[in-house]
Amino acid sequence: MKKWIKRLFGILIILILLLSGIYFLYFNDPVPVGTSPEKADALARDMLEALNAEAYNESRYLTWTYRGGRNQYRWDKTMGKVEMSWGEYSGKIDLVSPEKSTVKKEGRPLQGEQLKKVTEEAIANFNNDSFWLVAPYKVFDKGTKRRLVDMPDGQTGLLVTYTQGGDTPGDSYLWELNDELFPVKFRMWVQILPLKGMSATWEGWQKTESGAWLPQFHKVGPLTLDLGEVSAAR
Numbered sequence: 529m530k531k532w533i534k535r536l537f538g539i540l541i542i543l544i545l546l547l548s549g550i551y552f553l554y555f556n557d558p559v560p561v562g563t564s565p566e567k568a569d570a571l572a573r574d575m576l577e578a579l580n581a582e583a584y585n586e587s588r589y590l591t592w593t594y595r596g597g598r599n600q601y602r603w604d605k606t607m608g609k610v611e612m613s614w615g616e617y618s619g620k621i622d623l624v625s626p627e628k629s630t631v632k633k634e635g636r637p638l639q640g641e642q643l644k645k646v647t648e649e650a651i652a653n654f655n656n657d658s659f660w661l662v663a664p665y666k667v668f669d670k671g672t673k674r675r676l677v678d679m680p681d682g683q684t685g686l687l688v689t690y691t692q693g694g695d696t697p698g699d700s701y702l703w704e705l706n707d708e709l710f711p712v713k714f715r716m717w718v719q720i721l722p723l724k725g726m727s728a729t730w731e732g733w734q735k736t737e738s739g740a741w742l743p744q745f746h747k748v749g750p751l752t753l754d755l756g757e758v759s760a761a762r
Contacts, residue, residue, distance in 0.1 A: 562675020
């Protein structure tokens with residue numbers, strides 16, 4: 529009986545590996561080749577106008593949550609500081625001068641190398657979690673390149689590649705826009721994901737107090753990433 533169970537287990541492992549190989553072979557797409565950078569820049573500007581990027585730029589405070597509320601943020605965009613909590617940690621993180629940050633673990637202040645390490649973790653969390661909130665406003669960040677891509681459905685996609693900066697330079701995102709030029713989905717070619725070309729929706733767009741538009745949630749396969757009660761104020 530034990531030999532039969534071991535044999536069955538071995539067969540299942542082989543099947544899983546084969547299916548995984550097939551999945552990655554057929555659903556692991558290369559980054560598409562884009563064209564017309566000037567027209568891509570124009571489309572990106574039109575998207576930013578639709579989202580009221582001017583109001584976003586003038587917004588000082590942004591709040592949202594991530595990972596089911598586990599990560600909570602209040603970002604002072606003007607000062608480059610963020611009050612945040614994640615897991616057993618809470619702190620005031622200085623994004624411009626990280627050494628000035630303060631962090632507590634279950635109410636106990638951290639110091640020295642532990643403070644430095646946890647601060648770096650906090651900034652990495654912030655960079656990832658804030659991208660899911662404001663990525664459309666970052667299409668003209670320093671080091672970005674924009675191209676147009678012809679989509680299978682006849683629409684035109686906006687391909688944005690980050691050649692420098694952030695935690696993972698070289699990442700690319702192919703944006704799909706609706707008739708109002710709001711982002712509705714992007715496909716991702718990022719270093720931290722083994723599957724290249726995975727898509728995520730951008731849904732629940734809300735006009736915030738400042739006038740800028742922000743998304744409420746994303747769907748990535750069977751998962752939903754809820755950003756909680758998003759807000760932006762001057």
